[in-house]
Amino acid sequence: MAPPIKPQRPPHSEKNPFRGDIREFRSALTDWFLENGRDLPWRTFPPRDPYSVLVSEIMLQQTQVATVIDYYERWMERFPDIQALAAAPENDVLHAWQGLGYYSRARNLHAAAKLIARDYGGAFPQKAERILALPGVGPYTAAAVATFAFDMPTPPVDANILRVAARLLDYRKPTDSAAGLSHIRDIAQQWQPSAEEGGAGIFNEALMELGALVCTPRTPLCSACPVRIFCRAQEPETLPIKRPRPRKVELEEHCGWIVRDGQVLLEQQTGKRWRGLWRLPLLTEPHSGIPLAALTYPFTHHRVSLSVFPGTTPLFLTENQRWFPFPELEAVPMTAPHRRALRKLLLDKS
Numbered sequence: 001m002a003p004p005i006k007p008q009r010p011p012h013s014e015k016n017p018f019r020g021d022i023r024e025f026r027s028a029l030t031d032w033f034l035e036n037g038r039d040l041p042w043r044t045f046p047p048r049d050p051y052s053v054l055v056s057e058i059m060l061q062q063t064q065v066a067t068v069i070d071y072y073e074r075w076m077e078r079f080p081d082i083q084a085l086a087a088a089p090e091n092d093v094l095h096a097w098q099g100l101g102y103y104s105r106a107r108n109l110h111a112a113a114k115l116i117a118r119d120y121g122g123a124f125p126q127k128a129e130r131i132l133a134l135p136g137v138g139p140y141t142a143a144a145v146a147t148f149a150f151d152m153p154t155p156p157v158d159a160n161i162l163r164v165a166a167r168l169l170d171y172r173k174p175t176d177s178a179a180g181l182s183h184i185r186d187i188a189q190q191w192q193p194s195a196e197e198g199g200a201g202i203f204n205e206a207l208m209e210l211g212a213l214v215c216t217p218r219t220p221l222c223s224a225c226p227v228r229i230f231c232r233a234q235e236p237e238t239l240p241i242k243r244p245r246p247r248k249v250e251l252e253e254h255c256g257w258i259v260r261d262g263q264v265l266l267e268q269q270t271g272k273r274w275r276g277l278w279r280l281p282l283l284t285e286p287h288s289g290i291p292l293a294a295l296t297y298p299f300t301h302h303r304v305s306l307s308v309f310p311g312t313t314p315l316f317l318t319e320n321q322r323w324f325p326f327p328e329l330e331a332v333p334m335t336a337p338h339r340r341a342l343r344k345l346l347l348d349k350s
């Protein structure tokens with residue numbers, strides 16, 4: 001463990017009110033990481049092989065670390081380098097990915113290996129724009145490969161780094177907006193050591209690991225935090241701030257099941273959104289009791305509860321109502337929830 005460090009406070013900047021000396025912060029965090037970081041199979045310091053960084057980062061995109069470990073180890077045995085992956089038949093690649101889901105990730109990884117083998121003679125590109133141009137590689141993954149494999153000062157701002165940064169600065173504006181995220185990215189960029197100083201890769205991995213092990217979402221372990229003296233958060237568990245989700249407004253929709261001589265009464269909708277589509281006729285009077293069919297569906301910021309009750313044959317049809325013989329119903333254009341309700345009613349009837 002590093003000895004406690006007395007922060008030297010540099011003059012505040014409105015944009016990055018970091019509490020203390022950034023170099024001391026980096027060294028305290030990196031020392032903690034070298035001592036306490038998890039021994040994950042893709043962490044082979046230093047230097048890290050860009051191919052293994054790419055494989056692990058793509059696997060980690062939608063899958064938890066604990067699940068990825070086995071897949072990663074088997075993958076690296078089967079396809080130890082770019083050439084091996086590039087030469088593999090697609091079936092083998094998909095087979096090795098089986099169980100991880102989101103198969104486009106495996107196809108993209110395969111395509112990236114083929115591209116590197118073909119265009120760069122198998123040598124992983126080091127320029128940021130070339131990494132970003134690889135299939136399936138977005139700004140996060142490109143930043144992760146550049147920093148972990150090539151020690152570039154490109155912070156890969158994932159949910160962990162975002163949370164750590166928001167707390168260190170007590171940043172109390174939403175971070176799930178483009179402006180908030182871009183602010184945090186700028187801050188994480190300002191914290192990077194220069195290329196000459198070196199050490200960006202390990203520093204970024206340490207930031208990420210702090211978020212995974214100590215600065216956790218619900219109950220952060222502040223008393224065990226190696227950089228708590230640099231932290232401004234008063235109520236860390238409330239950070240980062242997310243924009244309030246608009247509450248869904250509940251709506252009731254009551255429709256009638258009106259049947260006569262092997263025909264069902266439907267009505268054509270006139271509203272902007274569903275003009276021309278048919279639905280079970282709306283009941284003008286609200287009904288109570290047990291519906292013949294009930295389901296819910298989302299509609300913009302509403303949650304609609306659709307209930308269908310037995311209706312009575314009207315004396316006159318409105319101009320947008322029509323009788324449809326049962327065998328024609330499947331061909332009638334309808335909105336999905338009304339189609340579902342109608343199918344259920346037809347099934348119950350038969």
Ligand code: ADE
Binds near residue numbers: 057060065
């Ligand atoms: N999640 C995303 N990248 C990671 C990494 N390099 N180590 C641990 N967890 C991660």
